[in-house]
Amino acid sequence: MTNPMAGRSIHWWNEETRFAWAALTPALLFFATFVGFPFGYSFYLSFHDWNMMVPTPTWVGLENYTALMADAEFTKSLVQTALFTIGITACIVVFSLAMALLLDQKLRWIKLYRTIFYLPAVTSLVAIGIVWVWMFDPQHGLINQGLRGIGVEGPLWLADTRIALLSLILTAAWRNVGYFATIFLAGLQGIDNTYYEAARIDGAGAWDRFRRITLPLLKPTFVFVVVMSVILSFQVFALVYVMTSGGPAGSTSVLVFYLYQQAFTYFRMGYASAVGYVLFLIIFVLTLLQFKAFGKTVEA
Amino acid sequence: MTKSTLHTPGRLDERPWPATVLLYALLLLCTVITLLPFAWMLSSSFKPTVEIFSGTAQLIPANPILDNYINAVTRQPVARAIFNSILVAGIETFAVVVTSVFTAYPFARLRFPGRDILFMLILGTMMIPSQVTMIPTFILMKWFGWIDSYQGLIVPRIMAPLGIFLMRQFLQSLPKELEEAARIDGCSRLTTLTHVLLPLTGPAVATLAIFTFTASWNEFFWPLLVVQSTEMWTIQLLIAQLKAAEVTDWGMVMAIVSLSVLPTVLIYVVLQRYFVKGIAMSGLKG
Numbered sequence: 001m002t003n004p005m006a007g008r009s010i011h012w013w014n015e016e017t018r019f020a021w022a023a024l025t026p027a028l029l030f031f032a033t034f035v036g037f038p039f040g041y042s043f044y045l046s047f048h049d050w051n052m053m054v055p056t057p058t059w060v061g062l063e064n065y066t067a068l069m070a071d072a073e074f075t076k077s078l079v080q081t082a083l084f085t086i087g088i089t090a091c092i093v094v095f096s097l098a099m100a101l102l103l104d105q106k107l108r109w110i111k112l113y114r115t116i117f118y119l120p121a122v123t124s125l126v127a128i129g130i131v132w133v134w135m136f137d138p139q140h141g142l143i144n145q146g147l148r149g150i151g152v153e154g155p156l157w158l159a160d161t162r163i164a165l166l167s168l169i170l171t172a173a174w175r176n177v178g179y180f181a182t183i184f185l186a187g188l189q190g191i192d193n194t195y196y197e198a199a200r201i202d203g204a205g206a207w208d209r210f211r212r213i214t215l216p217l218l219k220p221t222f223v224f225v226v227v228m229s230v231i232l233s234f235q236v237f238a239l240v241y242v243m244t245s246g247g248p249a250g251s252t253s254v255l256v257f258y259l260y261q262q263a264f265t266y267f268r269m270g271y272a273s274a275v276g277y278v279l280f281l282i283i284f285v286l287t288l289l290q291f292k293a294f295g296k297t298v299e300a
Numbered sequence: 301m302t303k304s305t306l307h308t309p310g311r312l313d314e315r316p317w318p319a320t321v322l323l324y325a326l327l328l329l330c331t332v333i334t335l336l337p338f339a340w341m342l343s344s345s346f347k348p349t350v351e352i353f354s355g356t357a358q359l360i361p362a363n364p365i366l367d368n369y370i371n372a373v374t375r376q377p378v379a380r381a382i383f384n385s386i387l388v389a390g391i392e393t394f395a396v397v398v399t400s401v402f403t404a405y406p407f408a409r410l411r412f413p414g415r416d417i418l419f420m421l422i423l424g425t426m427m428i429p430s431q432v433t434m435i436p437t438f439i440l441m442k443w444f445g446w447i448d449s450y451q452g453l454i455v456p457r458i459m460a461p462l463g464i465f466l467m468r469q470f471l472q473s474l475p476k477e478l479e480e481a482a483r484i485d486g487c488s489r490l491t492t493l494t495h496v497l498l499p500l501t502g503p504a505v506a507t508l509a510i511f512t513f514t515a516s517w518n519e520f521f522w523p524l525l526v527v528q529s530t531e532m533w534t535i536q537l538l539i540a541q542l543k544a545a546e547v548t549d550w551g552m553v554m555a556i557v558s559l560s561v562l563p564t565v566l567i568y569v570v571l572q573r574y575f576v577k578g579i580a581m582s583g584l585k586g
Binding site: 012016017019020021023024026027028030031033034035037038039041042045052099102105107113115116117118119120122123124125126127128130131132133134135137139140142145146149174178182231234235237238241242245256259263264269272273276277279280283284287 | 320323324326327330331333334335336337338340341344352353355356357399402403405406410411412413415418421422425427428429430431432433434435436437439440442456458459464489514517518520521524525536539540542543544550553554557560561564565567568569572575576
């Protein structure tokens with residue numbers, strides 16, 4: 001952060017400082033209560049055993065964490081979360097970028113198309129989750145009825161352990177591709193046109209211009225999109241809750257769904273807090289790694 | 301296919317016509333994929349049960365009826381759930397806008413010890429996934445006696461780091477002279493903020509308000525934890541509950557889902573320029 005007012009000295013207790021602290025007090029109280037305290041308390045809980053029925057948590061040391069390592073269901077949910085995240089992020093990088101390139105063309109009614117493609121992003125995951133449950137309905141859903149129309153018997157989708165997770169990825173892709181396309185489009189339109197003109201004068205073809213100008217200059221947007229997609233996908237919950245409840249046979253149980261079950265079905269608050277901390281660490285490390293991996297030429 | 305950008309003049313002429321046809325075909329394909337689930341949702345909500353289970357996928361109902369909507373309102377607590385959602389999202393939006401402006405102002409305009417560290421701390425809270433803080437927040441609500449109440453739904457959501465960030469960016473972009481003139485005229489800092497700066501924040505406030513309202517309307521995880529009785533259900537909880545109870549009256553379910561999607565879609569269609577602005581602000585400057 002730059003300090004535009006360097007040179008003037010800061011007073012420790014003048015009217016300006018007093019006003020600032022007065023204005024900030026509610027915010028500080030709020031964040032201390034609803035972020036600071038919970039963040040610390042869930043760390044504390046992760047070393048305890050507590051079902052909320054007895055007044056105080058029991059200290060168990062690292063037991064929750066060691067139990068997690070040996071918990072096959074936890075490992076399974078971790079793997080499934082990773083698969084979901086990789087699947088949806090791959091979809092987004094490919095389809096959102098393609099859609100953004102399409103929306104960047106000079107075509108008739110292009111603004112109308114931009115409006116339409118963003119539309120799924122304003123709907124709730126609960127609402128679209130249930131719409132897609134109905135779309136995927138093996139007997140009466142639109143997809144299998146459509147397939148039947150061309151003589152193909154469609155799969156059971158959400159009821160098939162092998163493709164239930166894929167069905168969730170398709171649903172999440174439907175909702176998010178347009179959103180990330182809008183972000184890519186903003187990135188594309190921020191590229192200075194003179195680069196393209198210069199390349200054209202030098203005789204560069206369309207593919208060369210895309211590879212040597214568009215892609216490198218789009219890198220900051222790329223990093224942002226991938227990081228956001230990974231963070232959001234790792235926290236997927238509502239879709240799973242509404243569409244499959246983690247089933248069939250646990251094939252779509254993801255990390256946050258597992259955490260929710262441990263905390264609010266089995267009331268293992270300490271264990272669930274440990275799951276929460278593992279989630280936090282994973283997201284933290286992944287975000288840092290991505291900035292390191294892609295971030296070399298990114299300013300900021 | 302020619303790759304060129306919107307800003308290139310005379311590009312329309314250089315694209316061979318098969319490429320243009322292909323581009324329109326792709327646009328059409330994307331449009332169909334995007335709109336088909338909405339069409340299926342609306343169409344099912346107007347179909348009688350026999351038609352829904354007839355075994356033929358008709359996108360236009362043969363005999364459209366309103367029964368599903370009537371059933372939804374009479375048999376399910378739809379009105380109450382929508383009322384709860386409007387109340388919660390409305391208060392939350394108002395609160396976030398007010399707290400964001402007041403918290404952003406010192407960060408944007410004043411000099412005081414600890415400013416930059418405090419600002420980084422507040423932004424840093426965005427790094428913590430809400431699921432990590434969810435359990436202790438739930439326990440807090442128990443201590444406060446706020447489980448199953450509007451306070452419990454609303455209070456943990458009345459401030460947002462992103463809102464503070466957006467308002468700070470916006471306030472910093474306003475010319476300083478305005479304030480200085482008001483200060484010289486003897487206005488207090490508070491009056492300067494409420495009477496000189498606030499009237500200028502219209503576009504930023506609109507963007508923040510729309511995003512907060514949409515997010516709050518669509519919020520699911522927190523209400524799921526804090527709400528227990530049917531009277532306190534938000535519309536999202538009601539929908540999830542229908543699925544959990546395995547209600548198979550798909551016509552009625554789709555009617556309720558259509559009603560739940562309508563407000564955010566309407567807000568988006570009418571006020572979309574603020575959405576675009578918000579994406580640019582949160583996405584690229586963040």
